[in-house]
Amino acid sequence: MSGESYLTANKASGPNSNTRTEPFVKVIAMIATLGGLLFGYDTGVISGALLFMGDELHLTPFTTGLVTSSLLFGAAFGALASGHFAAAVGRRKIILVLAIIFAIGAIGTALAPDVDWMIFFRLILGVAVGGASATVPVYIAEMAPANKRGQLVTMQELMIVSGQMLAYISNAGFNAAWGGNETWRWMLAVATVPAVLLWFGMMFMPDTPRWYAMKGRLAEARKVLERTRAREDVEWEMTEIEETLAEEQQQRPRLRDLRQPWLIKLFLIGIGIAAIQQLTGVNTIMYYAPTMLKAVGMSDDAALFATIANGAISVLMTFVGIWLLGRIGRRTMAMIGQFGCTACLLFIGAVSYLMPETVNGQPDMLRSYMVLLGMLMFLSFQQGALSPVTWLLLSEIFPTRLRGIFMGGAVFALWIANFLISLMFPILLASVGLSGAFFIFAAIGIGGALFVVRFVPETRNRSLEQIEHYLHERLANAEERQAVLRPAVKKTF
Known part of the structure; x- marks a missing residue:
């Protein structure tokens, strides 16, 4: 019996279940998403x-x-490596290793004697950040019941933005209390604490039922389901997992599987979803906001304090995103986020281009606060719609036995895009100014909007196995239709 037919026969189970989420699932999500908190901080x-x-x-x-x-x-390669090894050794063990790397990176950056050591330990820290970004959403998606997967996976995004807000508060607090010139090392060292908590917490967590089943350890998979699902949902989900893995004949994940046209398309769609989230330029705001606000006339203290507003609106709008994910489709959210972000980029570009830099020889503070307003509106769409749905879609759309590898590859693309934008932004700012930089991001955003409309699938109200069947049929049938049309087109010409 296929996943769809089983769902039809069992209306109370899976995505349609009205049973409450087991407390142990919430504990798992809270501990695992400490990786997201570290990512954000x-x-x-x-x-x-x-x-x-x-x-x-x-x-x-x-x-x-x-x-x-x-x-x-470093994050790009951390995502790639963790995606590969997560399939071999399990999601839980990867997160444990990442917690250790987080601690090493935090201590190393805090003690760095010169710029070379700082860059080296930032690379090390990046491996952990990228690994967490690729592994934690998959771990939670495979642990979560189908009817609560959207909200629980989006906790990762909530913890990321909470970590960023905590960093902004920490920066402003250290600066206000002792002066940043003396305490920037403590700003970096604070990240050691959640790294230790992540390692300790994951020691007591199980791996996911799908990973156990993929390794033939069905008794352990059932045991985890019995701890994380309502009693009436255990058999339904175990049946779906076993049927899907049987169809795939439990093959070892291999890159050669990309020869299948539908998998190539799916992998490229995943890369596109990951890349457009970064190509909005979101992390130029998250990483360079104080620098940008200083450039439009704010003092150090004002810029640091104003940046807290970015963190606060990100956290608030992520709660909105979690609420929306339970009520509207993933595709709809992606469209709202992408179109909204693009409009805000145009607003920031127009404000910085049209408004005067100085008034009576002094920086125009109205211009500064209008740029800050544009940032806050942008983050409302980014963190309230686009970012949550990006991580959720990436955790859902890939087949079980290739999920680790494909997720690693997609997140690798995300971090490479992030790396290139962050590296080039200071140069872009110096060459074309703030307005030119944001007009460029807006133009890219229009291309991203067209991609969302054309390629992003709807996955709401489906189990992971049903999503796999749906996308297989959709992409494979599209390939078959194209194969039929090609001879007809040739005859026409």
Whole structure:
């Protein structure tokens, strides 16, 4: 019996279940998403620390970009490696290793004696950040019941933006209390605490039922389901997992599987979903907001304080995103997010281009606050719609036995896009100004909007196995239709 027919026969189960979420699932999600908190803190803290480490580390504009983007370069390869090894050794063990790397990276950056060591340890930290971004959403998606998967996976995004807000508050707090020039190392060292908590918590967590089943350990898979599902849903989900894996003959994940046309298309769609989330330029705001606000006339203290507003609106709108995911489709949310972000990029570009830089010889503060308003509107669409649905879609759309590898590849693309944008943004800012930079991001955003309309699938109200069957049929049938049309087109010409 296929997943769709089983669902039809069991209206109370799976995506249509009205049973409450088991408390153990919430505990699992809270502990695993400490990886997201670390992701957010380690990417956000550099925005304030950069204002104060420059003199001690003798930073130039180029090395400033390297210090910021080196983490992102490491993250790309961390995502790729963790995606590969997660299929072999399990999602849980990967997260345990990442917690150790987080701690090493945090301590290393805090103690770095010069810019070379800072870049090296930021690379190490990036491996952990990228690994967490690829592994934690998959771990939660495979642990979560189908009817609560959207909300639980989106907790990762909530923890990311909470980590960024915590970093902004930490930066402003250290600066207000002791002065940033003396305490930027403490800003970086604070990340060691959640890394230790993540490692300790994951020691007591199981791996996912789908990973156990993929390894032939069906008794352990059932045991995890019995702890994380309502009693009436255990048999339904175990049946779907076994049927899907039987269809795939439990083959070992291989890159050669990409020879199948529908899998190539699905992998490319995943890469596109990951890339467009970064190509909006979101992380230029998250990493360089104080620098940008200083450039439009704010003081150090005002810029650091204003950046807290970015973190606060990100957290608030992520709650809105979690609420929306339970009520509207993934595709609809992606469209709202992409179109909204693009409009806000145009707004920031227009404000910085049309409004005067100075009034009576002083920086135009109205222009500064209008740019900040544009940032807050942008983050409302980004964190309230586009970012949550991006991580959720990436955790859902790939087949079970290839989920780790495909997720790693897609997140690799996300981090490479993030790395290139973060590295080039200071140069872009110097060459074409704030308005030119944001007009460029807006033009890219229009292309991203066309991609969303054309390619992003709807996955709401389906189990992971049903999503796999649906996308297989959709993409394979499209390939068959094209194969039929090609001879007809040739005869026409």
